[in-house]
Amino acid sequence: MFEATLTLAGLGLLFGGVLALASKKLAVKVDPRIESVNHCLPGANCGACGYGGCFQFAEAATRGEAPVSACIPGGCEVSQEVAEILGLGLEEQAERRAAALLCLGDRDKTRVKFDYDGVQDCKAAVLFDGGFKACPFACVGLGTCARSCPFDAIRMDDKKGLPLIDRGKCTGCGICARECPKDVIALTSLKESPTVLCNSTAKGKEVRAQCDIGCIGCGICVKKCPEEAITMEKNLALIDKEKCTNCGICVEKCPRDCIL
Amino acid sequence: MGNLLAIILLAVLVDNFVLIRFFGICPFLGVSRKVDTSLGMGMAVTFVMTMASLVTWLIYHFLLVPFELEYLRTVAFILVIASLVQLVEMVVQKVSPALNRALGIFLPLITTNCAVLALAILNIQNDFNLLQSIVYAFGAAIGFTLALVLIAGMRERLELVTVPKPFRGSGIALITAGILSIAFMGFRGMIAL
Numbered sequence: 001m002f003e004a005t006l007t008l009a010g011l012g013l014l015f016g017g018v019l020a021l022a023s024k025k026l027a028v029k030v031d032p033r034i035e036s037v038n039h040c041l042p043g044a045n046c047g048a049c050g051y052g053g054c055f056q057f058a059e060a061a062t063r064g065e066a067p068v069s070a071c072i073p074g075g076c077e078v079s080q081e082v083a084e085i086l087g088l089g090l091e092e093q094a095e096r097r098a099a100a101l102l103c104l105g106d107r108d109k110t111r112v113k114f115d116y117d118g119v120q121d122c123k124a125a126v127l128f129d130g131g132f133k134a135c136p137f138a139c140v141g142l143g144t145c146a147r148s149c150p151f152d153a154i155r156m157d158d159k160k161g162l163p164l165i166d167r168g169k170c171t172g173c174g175i176c177a178r179e180c181p182k183d184v185i186a187l188t189s190l191k192e193s194p195t196v197l198c199n200s201t202a203k204g205k206e207v208r209a210q211c212d213i214g215c216i217g218c219g220i221c222v223k224k225c226p227e228e229a230i231t232m233e234k235n236l237a238l239i240d241k242e243k244c245t246n247c248g249i250c251v252e253k254c255p256r257d258c259i260l
Numbered sequence: 261m262g263n264l265l266a267i268i269l270l271a272v273l274v275d276n277f278v279l280i281r282f283f284g285i286c287p288f289l290g291v292s293r294k295v296d297t298s299l300g301m302g303m304a305v306t307f308v309m310t311m312a313s314l315v316t317w318l319i320y321h322f323l324l325v326p327f328e329l330e331y332l333r334t335v336a337f338i339l340v341i342a343s344l345v346q347l348v349e350m351v352v353q354k355v356s357p358a359l360n361r362a363l364g365i366f367l368p369l370i371t372t373n374c375a376v377l378a379l380a381i382l383n384i385q386n387d388f389n390l391l392q393s394i395v396y397a398f399g400a401a402i403g404f405t406l407a408l409v410l411i412a413g414m415r416e417r418l419e420l421v422t423v424p425k426p427f428r429g430s431g432i433a434l435i436t437a438g439i440l441s442i443a444f445m446g447f448r449g450m451i452a453l
Contacts, residue, residue: 003327003328003329004327004329004332007323007324007327007329007332007336008332008335008336008339011319011323011336011339011340012339015339015340015343016343018343018347019343019346019347019350022347022350022351023350026350026351026353026354027354028353028354028357119420119421120422121420124420
């Protein structure tokens, strides 16, 4: 009994001592600011700042290599906190943007070329003849973006076969836009203004054959816009957000209902 | 020498820690989503197991046996393993930040991995000498890594197929693990000590 207690206590003491000694000897000096910067970051490791994850960004920012405002999901608040911790001034923050799907071609509106029964992933599906949808620019709708979103802002609308982006939750990190094999997700300004929700640069006739809602490049919106904010580029209307006054005439006049 | 080879084969295949003895199921399912991470975990476990078997063997034979305290071995071994993992973590942090980042959370998790404790106790039960226990530990750890990498490879492929809804996630992982375990039963009786 006595021996047992002594032995275990001795062992515990010995190991405790060794550990205590080791923690002193082997201590790695870390800049305490890295930890506090890391603490106020969103922690999603989305990589929108250009670093591997939040911790790497915190390290770079503390070293002064990264601009304090690089965290896009964190936005103004986080940049301010980081700037405060590091004692730096806050430079101009980039405009907040959110992801938008530039395609309205759901199951009813866009025709399919063939039945696809392979791996349920957009990147896999486009390997075969550019995907199963007739329009080569259309959203494939197999949810690669939804799975890639670290903020849970995209979910799949199974009925329509298109992703639904929650623009409130979206932080504008842009991972979905990078993951999308069709490049049909764009980061657009959070300012309320009409957007052409079509990505097709095909000629009007082709678009008509492929899809019921795609932009055919008819140019009606260009003519009707009182601000001359709309131009036609490669059979696709483009709205200049600087000039747009959000009057809504283009939305009303579009014969294809693809400006929303 | 032949005896040592037999011990390694026994530990890796015939008596695989995960698939036959069912030790360390937690990391087996927890960190087997990707081959990379399972290799990292395997490396960490190999390191800790080999170190732990060395230290526990010494403690058992030079401390517990002389004082006739063999019944305390479980408690003593837990103490040894926990402190050892802590020490190893500190050393890795100091010596190689890159390895530390690669092993990440796995290293501290091994503290409570039953496979390590089981190994220390099996070494004693099998009456291994020091060299044999270290070789057995190394083999067991390799077997652990093998099981982890095997299941991770399968799970990577499972990600790409359409699994019936009720089986998705852990369900299909457990079924796969079960089938893998049955496959490993084929090695039974090949080597006996």
